[in-house]
Amino acid sequence: MARLIYHSTRGVGQAVTAAEAILAGIAADGGLYVPENIPLLTTPLRELAQLDYRELAVRVLQLFLTDFTEEELRQAVAVAYNSRFDTPEIAPVVEHCGARFLELFHGPTLAFKDMALALLPYLQKMAARKTGLDKEVVILTATSGDTGKAALEAFAGVEGTKIIVFFPEQGVSPVQKQQMVTQAGNNTSVIGIEGNFDDAQSSVKQLLTNKKLIDAMEEKGMIFSSANSINIGRLIPQIVYYWHAYLRAMEDGGVRAGEPLDFAVPTGNFGNILAGYYAKKMGLPVGALICASNENKVLSDFFASGVYDKEREFYLTSSPSMDILISSNLERLLWQVCGKSSVLVTGLMQQLNTLGRYQISEAMKKNLTDFVGGHATEEETFQAIRRVQETAGYLLDPHTAVAYSVWEKYRQKTGSKTPVVVVSTASPYKFTKDVMQAVNPKYADGEDFALFAEMEKMTGVPVPAVVRGLESRPVLHKRVCKKAEIQLVVENILGL
Ligand SMILES: *Cc1c(COP(=O)(O)O)cnc(C)c1O
Numbered sequence: 001m002a003r004l005i006y007h008s009t010r011g012v013g014q015a016v017t018a019a020e021a022i023l024a025g026i027a028a029d030g031g032l033y034v035p036e037n038i039p040l041l042t043t044p045l046r047e048l049a050q051l052d053y054r055e056l057a058v059r060v061l062q063l064f065l066t067d068f069t070e071e072e073l074r075q076a077v078a079v080a081y082n083s084r085f086d087t088p089e090i091a092p093v094v095e096h097c098g099a100r101f102l103e104l105f106h107g108p109t110l111a112f113k114d115m116a117l118a119l120l121p122y123l124q125k126m127a128a129r130k131t132g133l134d135k136e137v138v139i140l141t142a143t144s145g146d147t148g149k150a151a152l153e154a155f156a157g158v159e160g161t162k163i164i165v166f167f168p169e170q171g172v173s174p175v176q177k178q179q180m181v182t183q184a185g186n187n188t189s190v191i192g193i194e195g196n197f198d199d200a201q202s203s204v205k206q207l208l209t210n211k212k213l214i215d216a217m218e219e220k221g222m223i224f225s226s227a228n229s230i231n232i233g234r235l236i237p238q239i240v241y242y243w244h245a246y247l248r249a250m251e252d253g254g255v256r257a258g259e260p261l262d263f264a265v266p267t268g269n270f271g272n273i274l275a276g277y278y279a280k281k282m283g284l285p286v287g288a289l290i291c292a293s294n295e296n297k298v299l300s301d302f303f304a305s306g307v308y309d310k311e312r313e314f315y316l317t318s319s320p321s322m323d324i325l326i327s328s329n330l331e332r333l334l335w336q337v338c339g340k341s342s343v344l345v346t347g348l349m350q351q352l353n354t355l356g357r358y359q360i361s362e363a364m365k366k367n368l369t370d371f372v373g374g375h376a377t378e379e380e381t382f383q384a385i386r387r388v389q390e391t392a393g394y395l396l397d398p399h400t401a402v403a404y405s406v407w408e409k410y411r412q413k414t415g416s417k418t419p420v421v422v423v424s425t426a427s428p429y430k431f432t433k434d435v436m437q438a439v440n441p442k443y444a445d446g447e448d449f450a451l452f453a454e455m456e457k458m459t460g461v462p463v464p465a466v467v468r469g470l471e472s473r474p475v476l477h478k479r480v481c482k483k484a485e486i487q488l489v490v491e492n493i494l495g496l
Contacts, residue, residue: 004066006033006232009335010349011342018065019127022120022233023137025226026208030349031342033232034332038281039063041243045257049247053090054081056247057240063282064236068126076122084108084118086464091115091241093248093421096392099264099404100254101424102245105397108466109179110427111321112272113150116229116237120151121158123233124225128160136222138494139163140207142200143228144268145172145321146426148190149179151227156185163227164189164493166200169480172320174448175430175467182473189493190477193486196314198326201228201269203486205328213487216496229271230328238275239282245421246284254419260287262420264407266399267291267299268322270329272423277333277370286370287418292406293375294319299327303373306365311356317378318398318434321426326352334360337367374406381405382438389439395459397426398434429455429464 006021010031016024021033041048041063048056057077062070081090085106092103107114124137139161141151148165155163167180169192180190193200207213208224217223229235242263249255263286265273273291280286293300295315302308310325317323331345338344338360351358376384384405385396396404403422410416428435432451436443439458443451449471452463481489490496 002066004039004064005036007036007342008032009034009331009342010346017067018232019067019130022123022127022231023131023133023223023225025224025228025231026205028209030205030209031345032230032328032332034335035064035232038278041282041284045247045250048243049250053240053244054078056244057081057237060240060243061236064239065123067130068123072126076119076126079122080119085114091244093245093252094394095252095254096394097388099407100245100249100419100421101394101400102241102421103424104241105424105427107150108153109146109149110430110464110466111146111150112423112425113146114153115241116234117147117150117154117227119237120227120231120233121154121161124161125158133223137161137225138217138222139225139227140204140490141165141227142197142204143167143172143180144197144324145176146430147228149176149183152180152183152185152188152190155227156183156188158187162187162189162494164191164490166191166193166204166486168192168196168200169194171196171316171323173431173434175432175470176320178470178473179467181475181477182470183476190479191489192480193483194480195483197324198314199483200486201326201328203483204228205230207487207490210487213491213496217494220494220496222494228328229269235271235275235278235329238272239279242276242279242286243284246286249419249421258285260285260418262287262290262407262416262418263423264290264292264403264410264420265423266319266322266403266425267293268324268327270299270327270333272425274329274332276423277336280370288372288410288416289370290403290407290410290420291371291373292403293373294322294381294402295375295377296323296325297375298325299330300373300375302330303368303371306362307357307359308352309357310352318381318431319402321399322402334364338364372410374410376402376405376409384408385435385438389458393459395428395435395439395455395461396424397428397431398438399426400424401438427464428459429467
């Protein structure tokens with residue numbers, strides 16, 4: 001198989017192997033690693049439909065991670081997608097209210113971040129062996145709520161690694177927060193910040209490329225890496241479930257092999273939906289990629305106008321994992337649609353940095369027709385939760401409800417008859433109060449944990465084992481810092 005290499009979107013420095021890109025997390029020039037070409041998966045769909053999730057994952061991964069052997073990938077996939085998922089299907093597809101829902105929340109932390117993070121430590125371990133790295137890997141993570149816990153779960157207790165997570169103290173759900181601050185493992189640190197996800201992500205990206213800090217780490221035998229979707233090792237495993245969803249829809253008669261299937265994706269940092277775009281470029285018959293935003297609708301405005309403008313009010317919503325104004329992975333899409341010009345991408349990112357906005361050319365805009373942007377207000381999100389619950393007895397989490405609502409509006413507006421998969425990114429049990437309140441205002445005075453039992457009664461879906469009794473677990477991480485103190489905190493933890 002031809003060797004696939006990775007470039008930085010900002011183009012300074014050497015191309016690297018997949019293993020090197022996965023270990024680095026981000027390129028030294030501040031850009032993101034992208035595969036030089038997106039490989040085609042040419043196996044007939046009917047043949048792929050015979051594979052289970054793990055076998056399919058190996059087929060997809062081996063096209064991108066060409067410096068890993070098939071045997072290595074098989075091993076990594078077998079330990080990642082095991083009984084830590086509460087169903088052997090790993091990612092079930094269910095049909096309700098005219099849509100299919102791809103449930104990506106059956107992993108150990110009840111959010112889609114598990115799909116990639118369950119695998120990442122094994123990929124990193126193998127990557128370290130390949131590159132002859134004998135340093136401790138420090139995973140620096142900014143989270144809007146779900147990445148933090150998924151990364152902690154994945155890296156806690158993993159030899160040769162430390163993990164440090166920064167989350168917005170006021171910007172995550174009570175269940176998300178409790179999941180993180182009760183995390184055991186003496187290689188874990190969890191810190192609340194007085195700021196939002198964008199503050200955390202920007203600081204972390206700066207630290208990851210801070211030469212002085214990197215040199216100080218080097219002396220102590222440590223290197224930084226990232227568990228955020230800026231790491232290409234996060235992105236590639238996410239491609240698998242788009243193929244998986246298509247194949248399951250084919251099997252249940254929802255789509256005929258080769259015909260288009262739309263995907264509606266609740267979007268924040270643009271990592272999930274970008275994986276869908278990569279799947280399409282690999283040859284999967286994807287129709288529209290419906291990029292759904294909450295009230296922080298910087299992306300839906302971008303797809304409508306070609307202007308990305310982060311200088312706007314920031315809202316805390318019931319879908320906190322999408323409360324983001326700087327969508328990092330859009331940089332990878334820009335690279336793809338501007339003719340892979342690192343000069344152009346660097347220019348746009350500089351404008352974003354200095355002016356808070358940029359506008360793309362008409363030519364670039366023409367290459368974005370795979371995407372449809374849309375947004376849902378809080379009211380529309382709650383209505384979607386209530387409607388689906390009343391019609392089908394199926395409970396959506398607020399993120400999934402944003403996507404469902406945006407798809408409904410898209411269908412009404414265009415009259416589209418193309419079947420759709422709504423990518424379901426979290427279990428409603430992570431957002432108990434908002435979800436229950438959406439169904440019935442009488443729950444407005446309830447508390448998240450107290451409402452677990454009510455939710456169980458309403459849905460017949462048992463409270464997931466991983467959050468049962470969560471409220472009474474000891475809080476092990478109490479630290480809170482200002483965004484300007486993030487570097488100090490990191491130095492302190494690492495003894496620099
Ligand atoms: C992270 C997350 C999203 C947003 O995904 P991106 O890849 O950042 O666009 C949506 N929903 C949930 C529940 C998430 O955890």
